[in-house]
Amino acid sequence: MQPGNKIRKLLEEMTLEDKARQLTQINALYIKPTAKAEVTGVSDDMRLSDDDIRGVGSVLNFGDAEDAQFVRATHLENSHSKIPLLMMQDVIHGYRTIFPVPLALGCSFDTQLVEECAHMSAVEAKYNGVDVTFSPMVDLARDARWGRVMETTGEDPFLNGEMGKAFIRGYKRGGVECCVKHFAAYGAPEGGREYNTTDISERNLREYYLRSYAECLKEKPAMVMTSFNLLNGIPVNGRSDLLLGYLRGELGFDGVVISDYGAVREMIPHGYAEDERECARIAANNCIDIEMMSSTYIHNLPDLVRGGEVSAEKLNGMVARVLALKQKLGLFENPYNATDAEKAAEVCLCEEHRAIARRAAIKSCVLLKNDGVLPLGAQCKSVFVGPYADSKDILGGWACAGRKSEAATIAEGVKNLLGRSVTAVKGCDVGLLSTDESGIDEAVSAAAEADVIVACIGEPADCSGEASSRADISIPRVQVKLLERLSALGKPIVAVVFGGRPQVLTVVEKLCSAILYAWQPGTEGGNAIASLLYGQSNPSGKLTMSFPRSVGQCPIYYNSFSTGRPKGEDILSNCCYNSSYRDELNSPLYPFGYGLSYTRFEYSALTLSSPVMRRGEEVEAGVTVSNVGDCDGEETVQLYIRDLFASVVRPVKELKGFKKIALRAGESAVVTFKIDESTLAFYTADGVLAAERGKFIIMAGGSSQNVLSAELRLED
Numbered sequence: 001m002q003p004g005n006k007i008r009k010l011l012e013e014m015t016l017e018d019k020a021r022q023l024t025q026i027n028a029l030y031i032k033p034t035a036k037a038e039v040t041g042v043s044d045d046m047r048l049s050d051d052d053i054r055g056v057g058s059v060l061n062f063g064d065a066e067d068a069q070f071v072r073a074t075h076l077e078n079s080h081s082k083i084p085l086l087m088m089q090d091v092i093h094g095y096r097t098i099f100p101v102p103l104a105l106g107c108s109f110d111t112q113l114v115e116e117c118a119h120m121s122a123v124e125a126k127y128n129g130v131d132v133t134f135s136p137m138v139d140l141a142r143d144a145r146w147g148r149v150m151e152t153t154g155e156d157p158f159l160n161g162e163m164g165k166a167f168i169r170g171y172k173r174g175g176v177e178c179c180v181k182h183f184a185a186y187g188a189p190e191g192g193r194e195y196n197t198t199d200i201s202e203r204n205l206r207e208y209y210l211r212s213y214a215e216c217l218k219e220k221p222a223m224v225m226t227s228f229n230l231l232n233g234i235p236v237n238g239r240s241d242l243l244l245g246y247l248r249g250e251l252g253f254d255g256v257v258i259s260d261y262g263a264v265r266e267m268i269p270h271g272y273a274e275d276e277r278e279c280a281r282i283a284a285n286n287c288i289d290i291e292m293m294s295s296t297y298i299h300n301l302p303d304l305v306r307g308g309e310v311s312a313e314k315l316n317g318m319v320a321r322v323l324a325l326k327q328k329l330g331l332f333e334n335p336y337n338a339t340d341a342e343k344a345a346e347v348c349l350c351e352e353h354r355a356i357a358r359r360a361a362i363k364s365c366v367l368l369k370n371d372g373v374l375p376l377g378a379q380c381k382s383v384f385v386g387p388y389a390d391s392k393d394i395l396g397g398w399a400c401a402g403r404k405s406e407a408a409t410i411a412e413g414v415k416n417l418l419g420r421s422v423t424a425v426k427g428c429d430v431g432l433l434s435t436d437e438s439g440i441d442e443a444v445s446a447a448a449e450a451d452v453i454v455a456c457i458g459e460p461a462d463c464s465g466e467a468s469s470r471a472d473i474s475i476p477r478v479q480v481k482l483l484e485r486l487s488a489l490g491k492p493i494v495a496v497v498f499g500g501r502p503q504v505l506t507v508v509e510k511l512c513s514a515i516l517y518a519w520q521p522g523t524e525g526g527n528a529i530a531s532l533l534y535g536q537s538n539p540s541g542k543l544t545m546s547f548p549r550s551v552g553q554c555p556i557y558y559n560s561f562s563t564g565r566p567k568g569e570d571i572l573s574n575c576c577y578n579s580s581y582r583d584e585l586n587s588p589l590y591p592f593g594y595g596l597s598y599t600r601f602e603y604s605a606l607t608l609s610s611p612v613m614r615r616g617e618e619v620e621a622g623v624t625v626s627n628v629g630d631c632d633g634e635e636t637v638q639l640y641i642r643d644l645f646a647s648v649v650r651p652v653k654e655l656k657g658f659k660k661i662a663l664r665a666g667e668s669a670v671v672t673f674k675i676d677e678s679t680l681a682f683y684t685a686d687g688v689l690a691a692e693r694g695k696f697i698i699m700a701g702g703s704s705q706n707v708l709s710a711e712l713r714l715e716d
């Protein structure tokens with residue numbers, strides 16, 4: 001990239017120390033100790049001088065518009081280079097108006113809605129001083145024990161790419177640049193344990209884990225963030241082959257690469273770099289342009305350049321990319337960007353944004369079971385029990401400037417809808433390890449008066465997200481105790497379940513007549529859930545991560561391989577020398593792509609425009625979808641393929657398309673998908689992305705487990 005004249009002139013004027021500082025990102029608390037930022041701590045081993053702080057190139061976690069104004073002004077006043085700050089924040093699922101966590105939003109299978117949510121959050125964020133958000137997170141996630149599955153859109157590379165691009169489009173349209181993360185394969189920690197080793201074959205890395213990052217680059221994000229994890233023996237920040245060869249070389253990414261929080265310096269505890277000087281040398285030579293919250297660049301880069309261990313040209317290239325981003329954002333002309341406290345107050349939580357958040361929550365909830373008890377009649381006497389019956393702690397992790405106090409609880413949502421208060425009794429705490437059963441009697445006696453019991457249960461909001469892995473992902477024991485006591489009343493129980501990950505619901509499935517998975521639905525959660533429970537809205541969410549029957553099945557995902565001894569019928573049986581467990585089924589309790597509606601959809605007549613496709617041609621698949629129930633609804637029609645025999649074994653199923661359609665009761669529609677070689681392509685044994693001739697199964701349906709099939713042959 002040839003830096004423009006302005007950038008070239010700045011590079012000439014900047015000292016090596018200025019450049020090292022420009023490549024460092026610190027928590028805004030260093031500049032405004034009282035910033036209303038979420039205190040993620042300022043690491044005391046930064047050893048920053050006043051000059052260092054005055055000269056940094058960017059800050060994160062600075063709080064709101066007032067904080068942003070102060071931080072930008074203070075920095076401009078004190079920095080001698082007068083280069084404006086880049087202000088970054090984790091706007092992950094909303095800025096102040098919080099919509100469902102990304103794993104929930106992905107279940108809408110509605111990229112337009114995702115784009116609208118991102119747009120809304122960008123508008124709120126930019127007036128509050130955000131230039132770039134650390135989003136979208138598009139890591140592939142297959143293990144529900146990992147807390148950060150909450151921030152992904154699940155176990156399918158294709159879907160993650162489509163959702164990531166929608167987030168980027170929305171952010172950009174709203175006036176905020178974005179940062180694709182976490183490059184790479186952070187979502188595959190052994191044991192689902194946060195920050196743990198990631199060791200996957202280079203083939204699976206390329207075929208499954210890198211796909212979504214590569215797809216997102218098509219929308220030209222400003223940044224890519226490198227991840228914490230060790231990847232096949234080398235910390236990602238040390239993987240020159242990935243950072244230079246693949247990301248900048250093969251994919252041609254010429255934007256800014258930023259490390260995750262302290263990740264450059266963590267190459268020491270990883271056992272890869274001996275000291276901070278080594279960290280700085282490795283990271284700079286891998287063109288990690290911004291070092292977030294560690295100071296190896298500040299303390300070592302000038303010497304490394306003087307000593308020739310990092311070339312002056314490499315350093316200038318890094319600084320030029322950061323300055324070019326500031327130039328693109330117009331910060332040199334207007335160092336405050338769109339920061340405007342008045343406008344921020346106008347847009348945050350405005351009715352339009354609340355309506356978007358409500359719609360997103362309605363479309364993200366997934367109806368997992370319903371024996372007919374739902375929707376509830378307005379006159380039905382229902383009692384709401386459980387830790388979430390009247391809880392505002394439903395924003396989920398990474399809720400940015402969202403305030404729990406502004407969230408609508410279920411009880412409030414039902415009152416808003418029906419115009420009358422409902423009985424809500426907690427019964428027990430939400431804590432994972434809570435054993436206090438003293439409140440259960442009160443809940444049971446309240447429930448005894450009800451026609452239908454609504455049990456509002458789930459994991460605590462702070463038990464998913466970063467540093468929140470769980471070894472047991474069942475519903476907390478005391479809540480199961482509550483369910484068992486309620487079940488003894490012999491009344492229908494509707495479970496509304498909250499969580500940032502798939503949880504083990506096997507017991508819940510046995511005890512309840514219906515299960516609505518509400519995830520962490522955000523500011524409008526209670527209103528959305530009430531609308532679904534009472535049938536004002538019809539559930540349409542479909543799972544983007546498999547729900548295991550037991551944690552021992554993790555990682556469990558639909559796009560797995562057959563094995564040489566695939567299990568036949570999914571039943572428990574004695575030793576049978578095939579790929580199975582003695583004490584658990586292979587299948588998930590609820591599979592990828594699954595979700596019920598208050599109506600019913602039937603699929604018929606899957607047809608291909610031709611059973612044979614030649615190179616360069618395309619085939620159209622068509623399937624008829626009929627709403628055979630008695631109410632209108634939305635259905636996500638999914639297209640899957642299977643490559644039966646290939647130079648590298650292919651999954652038993654791969655999602656290659658989805659379309660969400662609305663059908664009135666009794667209405668039918670033919671949904672079509674285009675299939676060409678790119679649909680069938682994979683990284684062959686020769687490492688080439690191509691489709692191999694041979695037999696394919698094309699499938700279409702309303703869930704990965706419920707499809708119609710047709711055979712397609714690809715011929716040379």
Ligand code: GLC
Pocket residue numbers: 060090134181260261466
């Ligand atoms: C965190 C997260 C990353 C986030 C960054 C800044 O540790 O890993 O996703 O964007 O730090 O808050």
